[in-house]
Amino acid sequence: MANTKSNRRTFAIISHPDAGKTTLTEKLLLQGGAIHLAGEVKARGQARRARSDWMKIEQQRGISVTSSVMTFEKKFPDLNGGETITFNLLDTPGHEDFSEDTYRTLTAVDSAIMVIDAAKGIEPQTRKLFEVCRLRSVPIITFVNKVDREGRSIFEVLDEVADALALDVSPQSAPLGMGGLFKGILDFSDDTVAVPEGDSKEYLGKREPLGELPDDLAEEIELARIGYPEFDLEAYRHGDLTPVFFGSALKNFGVEELITAIAEWAPPPRPQPAGEEQVSPDRDEVTGFIFKVQANMDPNHRDRIAFMRQVSGTFKRGMKLTPSGLGKPIAIHSPILFFAQDREIADTAEAGDIIGIPNHGTLRVGDTLSEKNDLRFTGLPNFAPEILRRVILKDPTKTKQLRKALDDLSEEGVIQVFYPEIGAQWIVGVVGQLQLDVLVSRLEAEYKVGAHLEASPFATARWLKGTEAALKNFEDFNRSNLARDRDGDLVFMAKSPWDVNYQVEKNPELTFSATKER
Numbered sequence: 469m470a471n472t473k474s475n476r477r478t479f480a481i482i483s484h485p486d487a488g489k490t491t492l493t494e495k496l497l498l499q500g501g502a503i504h505l506a507g508e509v510k511a512r513g514q515a516r517r518a519r520s521d522w523m524k525i526e527q528q529r530g531i532s533v534t535s536s537v538m539t540f541e542k543k544f545p546d547l548n549g550g551e552t553i554t555f556n557l558l559d560t561p562g563h564e565d566f567s568e569d570t571y572r573t574l575t576a577v578d579s580a581i582m583v584i585d586a587a588k589g590i591e592p593q594t595r596k597l598f599e600v601c602r603l604r605s606v607p608i609i610t611f612v613n614k615v616d617r618e619g620r621s622i623f624e625v626l627d628e629v630a631d632a633l634a635l636d637v638s639p640q641s642a643p644l645g646m647g648g649l650f651k652g653i654l655d656f657s658d659d660t661v662a663v664p665e666g667d668s669k670e671y672l673g674k675r676e677p678l679g680e681l682p683d684d685l686a687e688e689i690e691l692a693r694i695g696y697p698e699f700d701l702e703a704y705r706h707g708d709l710t711p712v713f714f715g716s717a718l719k720n721f722g723v724e725e726l727i728t729a730i731a732e733w734a735p736p737p738r739p740q741p742a743g744e745e746q747v748s749p750d751r752d753e754v755t756g757f758i759f760k761v762q763a764n765m766d767p768n769h770r771d772r773i774a775f776m777r778q779v780s781g782t783f784k785r786g787m788k789l790t791p792s793g794l795g796k797p798i799a800i801h802s803p804i805l806f807f808a809q810d811r812e813i814a815d816t817a818e819a820g821d822i823i824g825i826p827n828h829g830t831l832r833v834g835d836t837l838s839e840k841n842d843l844r845f846t847g848l849p850n851f852a853p854e855i856l857r858r859v860i861l862k863d864p865t866k867t868k869q870l871r872k873a874l875d876d877l878s879e880e881g882v883i884q885v886f887y888p889e890i891g892a893q894w895i896v897g898v899v900g901q902l903q904l905d906v907l908v909s910r911l912e913a914e915y916k917v918g919a920h921l922e923a924s925p926f927a928t929a930r931w932l933k934g935t936e937a938a939l940k941n942f943e944d945f946n947r948s949n950l951a952r953d954r955d956g957d958l959v960f961m962a963k964s965p966w967d968v969n970y971q972v973e974k975n976p977e978l979t980f981s982a983t984k985e986r
C-alpha cells in the first residue's frame with residue numbers, strides 16, 4: 469500500500485504540444501515559491517539549448533529532446549496541520565513524435581497531470597501518453613486549460629475525456645463563461661469564485677462568494693455538479709477516475725486548486741515491483757532504478773548523468789550503492805538534486821526523489837541500485853522498435869568509432885542497436901522518427917562519424933527466450949533473421965507482423981517478447 473507518511477509527490481505533466489505544459493509548469497513552480505520570475509522556465513530552456521549545441525536538432529526544431537526534473541516545496545496549512553510537501557516534477561519531452569525517453573520517464577512517476585486545451589480536447593499525443601500511464605495504473609488529474617479563450621462547452625470536454633479515455637470524470641470546478649464572457653472559476657469545494665482582476669484579467673488571489681447567475685449558466689453549473697460521479701479517492705488512485713479542474717495557466721486560474729489536489733490526493737511514493745516482490749518505500753535499505761541517462765552538455769567530456777528514481781530508504785551523500793549491471797559498489801559522492809532554480813548537491817534524499825548521478829557510462833537505463841545488491845526492479849522495458857534502419861558509414865574506416873557510438877547511444881536509450889548474425893550492416897531501432905534524427909546528428913557532432921540511414925528489410929524485432937537447445941535449434945534455421953542486441957541477447961528480426969505470428973506458432977517452446985526488461 470502507499471506510504472501515507474511520505475510528503476513526496478513525484479509526478480509528470482502529459483499533454484499535446486501547445487496545450488500549455490510549459491506555462492503551467494512555470495505557474496506551479498511560482499506557486500511553490502521555487503522561481504520568482506515569470507518566463508523563467510522558457511528562458512532556462514533557451515539558455516540550456518544554447519549551451520547544448522551538440523544536440524543541434526534541439527535548436528533546429530526549437531524543441532526540448534531531453535527531459536529534466538524540477539523539485540519545489542509548498543506548505544499546506546490544511547494538510548495534517550501545516551505540512552510541507554515536496555514536489556518532484558519530471559518533465560517529459562513535449563514533441564509530437566515521442567520517444568522511449570518519454571515512456572521511461574513515466575515509469576518513474578507516481579501520478580500525472582493531463583493538460584487539455586479547452587478548444588481542442590484530447591489530441592493524439594495526449595492519448596498516447598495517457599495509454600502509457602494506464603498501463604501502469606498511474607492516477608491522473610485533468611486540467612482543462614485556456615478557458616480565458618473561446619473553447620468547447622464544459623460538457624463536450626468532460627464527455628470527450630470520459631469517452632475517449634474510458635475514464636470516469638469528476639469535475640471539481642467550472643468556468644463561469646469562457647473567452648470574452650469569462651467571469652472566473654467556481655470552486656465546487658467551497659462555492660467561491662476566483663475572479664479576474666486588472667487589465668490583464670489575471671487571478672491574483674481574490675475570491676468571492678458565488679452570487680446570482682444568469683439562468684442558462686446556473687443550469688449548466690448545476691448539471692456539471694450533479695451529472696458526473698463524485699470524487700472518489702480510491703477510484704482516482706486506481707486510475708479509474710480523473711478529477712477535472714478548469715483553468716487558465718496563462719492567467720493563473722485553477723493552478724492553486726491543482727497543486728492542492730496533488731498534495732492531498734496524488735499518491736505518495738508507491739511500492740515498486742522487483743520480480744515477485746513489491747519493494748515498499750518504507751524499507752530501510754536504499755534502493756532505486758535508473759530511468760534515464762543524459763550525456764553531458766559538453767561534447768568534450770564523456771560524462772553522463774544517470775537519473776535514479778529512489779524507491780526506498782534514506783540516501784546520504786557518499787553512500788555506496790551497487791548497480792545491478794556492474795555488480796560492485798560505487799560511492800556516490802556528488803549526487804545532484806534538481807531544484808528549479810539551481811542544481812544543488814544533495815545531502816539526503818527520500819523515496820520518491822530523483823537523484824542525478826554523474827558517471828562515465830557505468831550506469832545504464834534499467835539498472836537497479838541498492839545497498840545490498842539483493843534485488844532487481846522489473847517493469848522498465850525496452851520497447852519493440854517500430855522503425856528499423858541500416859546504418860551506412862560515409863567513411864568505411866570508421867567502423868570501430870561507429871560501434872562505440874552505437875553502444876554508447878543505446879546505453880543512453882537514444883536508440884536500440886542490433887548486430888545481425890550474418891553480414892556487417894548494423895541496424896538501429898527506434899519507436900519514433902525523431903530518435904533517428906537525433907542519432908545522425910549526435911554521431912556527427914560527438915563521435916565525428918558521418919553516417920546515413922537506409923531502409924532495412926525488417927519491420928520489427930522480438931527478444932527470444934527459451935532453453936539453450938530450443939534457441940540453438942531456432943538459430944540453426946533462422947540465422948539470417950537473427951541479431952544480437954547491445955547485451956548480446958538474441959533477437960528475432962521480423963520482416964512483418966505476419967512473420968512474427970508465423971514463428972510464434974511454429975515455435976511454441978520459445979517466447980517472442982516485444983519488450984525486454986533489463
Ligand code: G4P
Pocket residue numbers: 483484485486487488489490491492562613614615616617715716717718719
Ligand atoms: P506547451 O509547453 O504545452 O507546448 O505549451 P506552452 O505553455 O508553450 O503554451 C503554448 C501557447 O499557449 C503559448 O502561446 C502560451 O502563452 C499559450 N497559453 C498557455 N496557457 C494559456 C492559457 O491559459 N490561456 C491562453 N489564452 N493561452 C495560453 P504562444 O503565443 O505560442 O507562446 P508565447 O509567445 O506566449 O510564449
